[in-house]
Amino acid sequence: MEDLRLEKLVIKGEEELKDIFKEIDNNEYYFSKLVLDAFHEFNVNETHFNMTTGYGYNDIGRDVIEKIFARVLKGEEALVRNQFISGSHALSTALFAILRPGDILLSITGTPYDTLHEVIGIRDNASSLKSFNINYEEVDLKDNEFNIPKILEVLKSKKIKLIEIQRSKGYSARKSISVEQIKEVIEEIRKIDKEVIIMVDNCYCEFVEKTSPLEVGADLIVGSLIKNLGGSIASNGAYIVGSKYLVNLCAERLNLPGEGIDVGPSLGANKSILQGLYLAPSVVSSSLKVAVLTSYLMEKLGFKVEPLYNDKRVDIVENIYFNDKDLLIKYVEEIQKNSPVDSNSIPIPAPMPGYSDDVIMASGAFTQGSSIELSCDGPLREPYIAYQQGGVTYNYGKIAVVNAIKSLIKG
Numbered sequence: 001m002e003d004l005r006l007e008k009l010v011i012k013g014e015e016e017l018k019d020i021f022k023e024i025d026n027n028e029y030y031f032s033k034l035v036l037d038a039f040h041e042f043n044v045n046e047t048h049f050n051m052t053t054g055y056g057y058n059d060i061g062r063d064v065i066e067k068i069f070a071r072v073l074k075g076e077e078a079l080v081r082n083q084f085i086s087g088s089h090a091l092s093t094a095l096f097a098i099l100r101p102g103d104i105l106l107s108i109t110g111t112p113y114d115t116l117h118e119v120i121g122i123r124d125n126a127s128s129l130k131s132f133n134i135n136y137e138e139v140d141l142k143d144n145e146f147n148i149p150k151i152l153e154v155l156k157s158k159k160i161k162l163i164e165i166q167r168s169k170g171y172s173a174r175k176s177i178s179v180e181q182i183k184e185v186i187e188e189i190r191k192i193d194k195e196v197i198i199m200v201d202n203c204y205c206e207f208v209e210k211t212s213p214l215e216v217g218a219d220l221i222v223g224s225l226i227k228n229l230g231g232s233i234a235s236n237g238a239y240i241v242g243s244k245y246l247v248n249l250c251a252e253r254l255n256l257p258g259e260g261i262d263v264g265p266s267l268g269a270n271k272s273i274l275q276g277l278y279l280a281p282s283v284v285s286s287s288l289k290v291a292v293l294t295s296y297l298m299e300k301l302g303f304k305v306e307p308l309y310n311d312k313r314v315d316i317v318e319n320i321y322f323n324d325k326d327l328l329i330k331y332v333e334e335i336q337k338n339s340p341v342d343s344n345s346i347p348i349p350a351p352m353p354g355y356s357d358d359v360i361m362a363s364g365a366f367t368q369g370s371s372i373e374l375s376c377d378g379p380l381r382e383p384y385i386a387y388q389q390g391g392v393t394y395n396y397g398k399i400a401v402v403n404a405i406k407s408l409i410k411g
Contacts, residue, residue: 002406002409002410003406003409006297006402006405006406006409009297009300009301010293010297010398010402013293013296013297013300014293016296017289017292017293017296017309020292020309020310021289021292024285024288024289024292025285027207027208027210027281027285028281028282028284028285029281030210031207031210031280031281031284032281032282034072034281035068035072035277035278035280035281036278038067038068038071038072039068039274039278041071042064042067042068042071044064044068044274047060047061048060048061048064048065048270048274049061049270049271049274050270051265051266051267051268051269051270052265052266052267053265053267054265055263055265056263056264056265056266057262057263059264059265059266059270061266061270061271061274062080062081062264062266062270065078065080065270065273065274065277066078066079066080066261068274068277069229069239069241069277070241072277073206073212073214073221073239073241074212074214074215075212075214075221075241075242075243075247076242076243076244076247077241077242077243077244077247077248077261078239078240078241078247079239079240079241079247079250079251079254079261080225080237080238080239080273081237081238081239081254081264082225082234082235082236082237082266082267082269082273083237083254083255083264084224084225084236084237084238084239084254085236085238086115086224086226086238086369087201087203087222087223087224087227087238088113088115088116088119089238090222090223090224090238090239090240090250091116091119091199091201091222092116092119093240093250093253093254094199094220094222094240094246094250094253095119095120095129095162095164095199096129096253097246097249097250097252097253097254098161098162098197098199098246098249098250099129099134099161099162100134100161101132101133101134102133102134102135103134103135103161103162104134104135104136104137104158104159104160104161104162105120105129105134105135105136105137105160105161105162105164106136106137106138106139106151106154106160106162106163106164107136107137107138107139107163107164107165107166108138108139108146108147108151108163108164108165108185109141109146109164109165109166109167109174109177110138110139110140110141110172110174111138111172112164112166112170112201113166113170113171113201114170114171114355114356114379115355117356120136121134121136122136123356137154137160139151139154141174144174144175145181146181146184146185148184148185148188151185151188151189152188152189152192155189155192155193155196156192159193160193160196161196161197162196162197162198162199163189163196163197163198163199164199164200164201165177165182165185165198165199165200165201165213165218166201167182167200167201167202167203167204167205167213167314167315168201168203168204168205168315168317169315169317169319169387171355171378171379171385171387173306173319173383173385175306175307176204176205176307176314176315176317177314178209178312178314179209179211179212179213179215179216179314182200182213182216182217182218183216183217186198186216186217186218187217190217197219197220197246198217198218198219198220199218199219199220199221199222199242200213200218200220200221200222201222201223202221202222202223203222203223203224203227204227204228204315204316204317204371204389205223205228205314205315206223206227206228206229206280206284207228207229207280207281207284208228208284208288208313208314208315208316209314214241214242218242219242219243219246220240220241220242220243220246220247220250221240221241221242222238222239222240222241223238223239224237224238224371225237225238225239225273225276226367226369226370226371226372227316227370227371227372227389228280228283228284228287228316228372229276229277229280230273230276230277230280230367230370230372231275231276231277231278231279231280231282231283231372232276232279232283232366232367232370232372232373232390232392233272233273233275233276233279234269234272234273234276234277234367235269235272235367236269236367237269237273247261248260248261283372283391283392284316284372286391286392286393286394286397287316287372287389287390287391287397288313288316289391289394289397290374290390290391290394290397290398290401291313291316291317291318291388291389291391292309292313293309293394293397293398293401294318294320294388294401295307295308295309295318296309297401297402297405298320298405301405301409303320303321303322304320304321304323305318305319305320305321306318306319306321307319315389316372316389316390317387317388317389318387318388318389319385319386319387319388320385320386320388321383321384321385322383322384322385322386323382323383323384324384325380325384327384327408328360328378328380328384328385328386329347329349329360330407330408331376331386331404331408332347332360332361332362332376332377332378332386333346333347333362334400334403334404334407334408335362335364335374335375335376335388335400335401335404336362336363336364337403337404338364338399338400338403338404339362339363339364339365339373339374339400340364340365340366340396341364341365341366342364343364345364347360347361347362348360349380355379356379357379357380357381358379358380359377359378359379359380360377360378360380361375361376361377362375362376362377363375363377370390371389371390372389372390372392373390373391373392374388374389374390374391374392374396374397374400375388375389375390376388376389388401
């Protein structure tokens, strides 16, 4: 009886969601054309798939990839490397590249994601920014908006070197940040300080909104290739895009001063990075549809969700509030069970490097930790939120979510 009720709800939901899905399809077309035009502009050909080793001199494929990313994300320069192990690694690289002893880093979206805590020195670490006498301050959001009066007060009282904006919510209950919100706050910031560097953590947000944060005044954007822009094909890596001067500083931090962006072997990754970007508009579109369907079904079944199914979306993440540890664990287990890889594995809450709480994570993915493939995770702390993201195709995601919900209903 419950299965039949759910099946009817899915049918009803997909009918009600037609207009939302059509808008997502329209965005997919826009980004597909953007990517294809960039491929044509820089004449991608088979020789760009060739690999380099050692120093990575004259890696024409790597160089073309970075031109394409700069064009697609609307920046002057791009650093796109498989030497980055994660988006957090790229963020850390940028912070260490730009900040110097005595400088102040200001986060204006509250406390950053858990994996940056030891980078910054929020949690003690002898390799942190804090250990190099780089100071950190933060301003929390207010009602899911930038607290502009407080931000301006800080800017007027001291010299801030770098402002960090984390668009996606991380393991928090706040809403994710839109480009329109970023535009508004940057306009106010520039009235006080035209030189402060503004860096945006763009993870989970690429190809969701048509405007890049770089088009509204950000200096750098940073993201991972095992999220949106890797299209489930790139096996690792991340990007830093923006000001040519700042991107080159980041390249010199990643590699070494004096060589920077001109070195770094691709080691056979060029094809997967290019193919991943090519497929990214479609995969992000599927991920958004899976998130919208999940939100619709869970809300109708009485769970609190964020965003709501008909909210404007700025990333691919869906929060499901369980307010119950066992329900969170059960749902994550079921997502794992309905994944293509390691479906027979049972996720167990456990400590993870960079996190302060035990984390449970379903990630039955072809690439370890790939968040653009359907994944679901969350820290074991109240209010016991599942953070679900990804879906290589809508139907694979739909099957997994519907089966997970069936299991919840059955208890």
